[in-house]
Structures are given as C-alpha cells and as structure tokens.
Amino acid sequence: MTQSVPARRFSLSEDWLATLIGLLIVAIIGLGLIGPGPQSVTLKAKPGESVDKTARSLDGWKVSATVGGEKAAVEGAPTQLLDAQVYPFVCEGGQMIAEAVDSSLSLPPGGTYLTLTNNCDAEVSLTYTTDYAIRWPLFGIFKR
Amino acid sequence: MTTATVSTPAPVSARHSWPGLVFGLILLAVFTILVAELDLAIADFFKAQGVTRNPFEFPLTAVIIGLAANGLLRLIGLYTFIRPAVRTELYLKIGLVVLGARISLGDLLATGAGGLIQAFIMVASVFFFTWWLAGRFNLAPTLKAVMASAVSICGVSAAIAAAGSVMAKKEEVTYITALVILTALPLMVLMPPLADAMGLSPVVAGAWFGGNIDTTAAVVGAGTLHSPEAQQVAAVVKLSQNVLIGFVAFALALYFTLRVERDPNQRPSPAIIWQRFPKFVIGFVLVSALASAGAFTPELVKEMNRAYEWAFALAFICIGLDFAPGALREMGWRPILVYLGATVFNTVLALLVASVIFGTLRLGGA
Known part of the structure; x- marks a missing residue:
C-alpha cells in the first residue's frame, strides 16, 4: 500500500520576505521606475546679475519666486520643461516674467536650461520643484 | 533538540x-x-x-x-x-531594509561597531539581571527565559526566538508581547524629551533609545520623534543588538536541554544561530552599500525616505493593534513587577553605556 506523501509547500520566513519586499521597493525606486524623485532647482540673482541652471526635462513642475524676499507670482511660467530648451526669466519693475522660449538656440540634449536675469533693484529667486512620486499623505483628502 | x-x-x-x-x-x-x-x-x-x-x-x-x-x-x-x-515586525523590517539607503556604509560600520560593543554589555547585563530578578520572584524558568530575552535583546522577536528554544507556552509569549508594548510605548514618548532635557547629543540619544527600548518599532519611533540623526543611530544600535538573538537562542536551548530538562541525548545544533539570525539585516547592509557606492541620486534617496515612512507608519499602527490588555490579567502582578524592574535597570544602564561609548569614547562615529 502506498502512503500519500504530503505536498511540500514553499514558505518564506518573515525575515526573508521583508528583505525581498524591501529590496524590491529599493530596486523599483532606485531604477527610477516611478520617477526621478522630488526635484528642486533654485536660481538666485542679485540686481543686475544673470544666472542659469540645468533642470530635468519633466512635466508637473511647480514654480515659485521671491522678489526682495517677498513671494511673487511668475507670469506665464511653464510647468512642462522640454529637453534641450532654454527657458528665460526676467525680473522687470518688481515683477517676475517668463519670456518666450528661444527655440533657435542649439543646445545638447539631456536637460533643460533655466536662465534668470535680474533687472530689479532687489535680489530675486526662482524655484522649480516637482513632487515625490510616493505621496505623504497619499491623497491629501482631508487637507484639500 | x-x-x-x-x-x-x-x-x-x-x-x-x-x-x-x-x-x-x-x-x-x-x-x-x-x-x-x-x-x-x-x-x-x-x-x-x-x-x-x-x-x-x-x-x-x-x-x-x-x-x-x-x-x-x-x-x-x-x-x-x-x-x-x-504584521508589525514585517512592516518594520521592510522599512529598515529601505532605510539602509539613507545610511552610508562608513556610518553603518562606525555606529555598528559602537552598537555591537554596547549590545554585548547591555544584553549580558540586562539578561542576567532579569534572570536573577525573575528567580527572586519565583517565575517559571520558561517565562524567565522569554522575559529576559525580550528585555535584553529586542522585545517580541527575541521573545519568540527564546520561546522556541525553551519550549515556552504560547500564553507566555502573548503575555510578554503585551508587556513589551505596554512598556515600550511610554518609553518611546518620554525618552526623546528626556534626552533633550539632559542635553544628550542626537548620537548619544539614539544609542540610548536603541540600547533601552525593547521593541525595534518603538526604538525607530523614539528616534523619529527626536531627530533624523537619532533615528539613524537608534536603528543601527538596535540592529546590532538584534543580531545577537541567534546566540542567545542557542545558549538558552543548550542550558534548558542540559540543566533544566537534563537530557544529555538531546543537544541543540549551533545551526540555530543562523536560523535565528535576523536576515533582513543583510538587506539593510546591502542597500546601505549600494547607496554608499552612489547607486542612487539624492532625489531617489528622498523618494525612498517616503517609502520607509509608509512602512514604519504601518508598523506603528500595528503596535497599537497588537496590544492585548487581556493577556496581562492572566498571569498576575509578579511578572509585571519583574519586567518593570528590569526595564528601569535597562534604562539607567543604557544611558550610562551609551554616554560612555557614544559620548565619552566616541566609538560610534559621534
């Protein structure tokens, strides 16, 4: 008479399971599969100064600015930055203005370029930021 | 065996x-x-x-x-x-593996070395003190072993590992789990402001939390309440303590076989050391090594911070969900008194040892 042998069940200890899930999360985020992480680019210019910086070509940027330490709106600021484009900003008469993109400029791909020219009397700053892919909180349902 | x-x-x-x-x-x-x-x-x-x-x-x-x-x-x-x-421990371990991305291998080794020295002193002192105190209160040998492991190493995980080694009753583990949570929660809340009031540096404060609070989740919680640096040190110090689980489990199995059960035909295998080793520490070190080698941009590390915040939040919620007040009533006051006495001893000794190792001697990268 043959005895039935109980089928072997594969089981993973809690430690190994936690290690695998943790490494999977690190791999997913580390390989950039959910995005490049929260970005922040800040340009600061003293009166009469011009500065520039590179940023990642991404959509969903949030723009903020200060003129003389006070918050200022940026008229016409693009929230999508395209690769190899130059995005000029200028401070005129105490106001921050996004000027038209100069597509005639030939720039190497792999980033987007922000320039800031300060024709105002006070120091100005321009900040471009993107959010985390993982939200804390996830939805912000109670806050908004 | x-x-x-x-x-x-x-x-x-x-x-x-x-x-x-x-x-x-x-x-x-x-x-x-x-x-x-x-x-x-x-x-x-x-x-x-x-x-x-x-x-x-x-x-x-x-x-x-x-x-x-x-x-x-x-x-x-x-x-x-x-x-x-x-699954408090599961979420916490996932979070700790991801947390590795924030800690450079150099810091890990420096803090880990100090943490290991502290862990040896703390585990040995607190284990034998609790064992002695429990003996004075005539607690059962199995409960003594589970309690001494929980207070001296890492709360619930150590209690489970010790219980496996000494064949403790399931009720004893449930009871110790309730005690661990009952004492860890006030410590998690009170120790960060106490550390500030005593003017401890974040490194010494983190080492104190890691050396004293029983459950790893509450250690991370206290560190988070204090400062990012304290959180980092507290986690590494606690992990250094966690890696000793296997050795204690093996020693307990050996002691119970030869001295309590007095059965020379059954000898525990040293394989228990590996069986009880917290394997997630390997993942934690691996991620730390990858981060130190520049595998992730600072922005991606920030994104990982969000991921471990979620894992830790799940673990902290589960601490509250795990608490079983009913279990405390079943065994009476004597074990509670022993546990509280051991916790006071642990708190004072951990402060002293952390101040010397991480403060005076600066062996932990302080």
Missing part, C-alpha cells in the same frame, strides 16, 4: 485567512492615510502657534490610531478577522 518554534501571537487559523488579510491591509492603508493627514494637520497647528518643529510626530499619532482601532475592532468583533494583516 529543543528548537521548536513558537508562532507569532496571531492565531494560526487567522494567519492564513486571505479575505482577512486583504480587508486588513485595506483597513491599514486607510489608517495610514489618516495618520498622514493628522500629522499634517497637527504640524500646521503647531506652525500657527509659532512652533516650527512638530513635537507630535507620526509614530505617536500612528500608535494612538492603532490603539483606538484595536478597541473598536474588538468591540465590533472584527479584530480576529483582520489579524492576518497585523
């Missing part, structure tokens, strides 16, 4: 219920969002009062939500159903 394992306090039948697991996970996700929202609202409230640093950070909010949910779910009879999703 006495290497039988004791399962986690969740009933075995409950641990394999898929509907309960899925429903429980959904419920935990809802609680986590609630914690996150409350955390923002509380931070806004303090900001409006002119307090820039939120003194009521998310670990505390999460534990309170967990405790409230615990009572409510027991009241409406859903507690056992969702129990398969309540």
